[in-house]
Amino acid sequence: MQVVIGRIGRAHGIRGELNVDIRTDEPDRRFAPGSSVVCGARTLTVSSARHHGGRLVVAFAEIPDRNAAEALHGTVLEAVIDPEDTPDDPDEFYDHQLVGLQVRSGDDVVGTVTGLVHLPYQDTLTVDVDGREVFIPFVTELVPVVDVVGGFVTVADVEGLLDPAKAENAAADLAGE
Secondary structure (H helix, E strand, C coil), rough: EEEEEEEEEEEECCCCCEEEEEEECCCCCCCCCCCEEECCCCCEEEEEEEEECEEEEEEEEECCCCHHCCCCCCCCCECCCCCCCCCCCCCCHHHHHCCEEEEEEEEEEEEEEEEEEEECCCEEEEECCCCEEEEEEEECCCCCEEECCEEECCCCCCCCCCHHHHHHHHHHHHHCC
């Protein structure tokens, strides 16, 4: 099984180093020298990783120069894990742990988590609500409870969060239309 651990940003320097936007709470573990990551259809070996200017800069043994590094811009990096593994932090979750969980709002079951989208600044849950795909930012303010063992997540009762038509109406009401 694979989990997303980062996204490759711009090349850093001329020696093939890359800026990586971290998508894991275990960067020291996932980007440790000698570890392997999946990058598209290939596997890369981390030769070094360091923090520079608030970013993680990673060099891979298979990426010899800036040209090779630039070709990977925007590519998602994944780690191969055992399906039974869980993150060390109890407030972190792998995608496969979330897919299939019930989505509750108050006491009502309103949908099912169908996936997770890894966007540049935050992750977003994809939820099936009565056959419609709804996107919910995966932040504590909107998803305050994640109970993997119990089989559910709770979403905040925010008008329009689960129904885009209500969101448009709420925005129009706020604008005085």
